[in-house]
Amino acid sequence: MPYTLHRGDALRVLADLPDGSVDALVTDPPYNSGGRTSAERTTRTARSKYTQEKAGLPDFDGDNKDQRSYGRWMFEILQESYRLTREGGTAIVFIDWRQLPTMTDSFQLAGWTWRGIAAWHKPASRPQRGRLKQSCEFLVWGSKGPIDASRNPLYLPGLYIGSQPRGTARKHITQKPLDVMRELVTLCPPKGTVLDPFAGSGTTGVAALMEGRSFVGVEAKEEYADIAQARLREAEQYDLAA
Amino acid sequence: MPYTLHRGDALRVLADLPDGSVDALVTDPPYNSGGRTSAERTTRTARSKYTQEKAGLPDFDGDNKDQRSYGRWMFEILQESYRLTREGGTAIVFIDWRQLPTMTDSFQLAGWTWRGIAAWHKPASRPQRGRLKQSCEFLVWGSKGPIDASRNPLYLPGLYIGSQPRGTARKHITQKPLDVMRELVTLCPPKGTVLDPFAGSGTTGVAALMEGRSFVGVEAKEEYADIAQARLREAEQYDLAA
DNA sequence: CAAGTATATGAATCCCGCT
């Protein structure tokens, strides 16, 4: 299946894409959380907030907004994505618990019909004494107007289980498991186009291509765009029939 | 372990209970959701919204508020519960996806420190064509000030899996699985007291007693209070050592 | 080759001390 990877700021790139050109938005934006104080959230790098590894993976930008600006930013991204999506198209957005209420606000303000929250469970997440583990991230999902179930007669689960890739398979600080993304992109009808304004290392795109969907991605960070480009090129070869 | 079951309206009953008299709030309030329109939510009975069974279980009240009033009502319930909870105590509140943002607002407005969202997955929930299944309900949890982990050195999961009781074990329209509740009440330190202002058929209380915690419950509906009373009496006999 | 053992790590959280 064909794919396009744009390099640059998500809002700017989306502004130049035509109305109704995609069938589904599937994305994992920066969460802008981590840390108790505003300063901890806004001054530390994503890497220092979310990982303990000393070496290796590049940092990512766009993770230094306070909650108000984050809501506004997500609103604009989701509004542009809404414009790009055809009637009856769908959206799935990852978010953590702290920003979930902000996200559902932005999601609806942008025009999307909010239809539910699914959970992604990470079995290998860190336990904490005297507390409930933060083992779930959440999927806010919905549609642009009514869902046309005849276009996509699939029944998707409400709970996804999978761990982040490790070792050499790990390309991004906050990478999602490929198996989970392959299931999620099937909310987009077969041969439809999946949009991801925060492509990162490109897992959403790889999943889309493997499931027979086209892909349009945007990534601002050069290092990650290079990685995504390479992974997408490889996934393009993947034989659906195999 | 000892227990008390009050009969009457939650807000009124809570107002008469003393400060700092419980260690944890664990409750499953009416969700005031179900139905797409405000009219559907506020005019239908809880039973017609949440069950497809023809016969049997009594209806429950308090499920006919619009979103704004629901938020206000939960705020008042959570505020009173906060007053009743000792410093360092914890709270767990069930909620569905539609009211989750309203709940996290009310939770924090009432003074609680919001510390996370866990998920309860219902494997038997109904799949929907072209959609993600609504198989999860959510647990908003937090504490009154800092958590004293030394009082309760337990590591609790972030995902709970269990189906609603069926057949004769089913006593309430929206009953929670006993196994799930038994795990959750252990967020309350051993021999502490668990509060549930919406006791329903009393599952929280039964779980608390079985796990060696005391219980204070409130239930407005006479039929359910009778059922809860009977179940609590039986659970009191339960031998912890067994 | 299956089963058991060792090791590394996590979109975390908190304490503590320095600025």
Next chain:
DNA sequence: GAGCGGGATTCATATACTT
């Protein structure tokens, strides 16, 4: 006194490695 950053804590899980 508030802001800021370093470092310890902790165990289920995944993976590598050994028997």
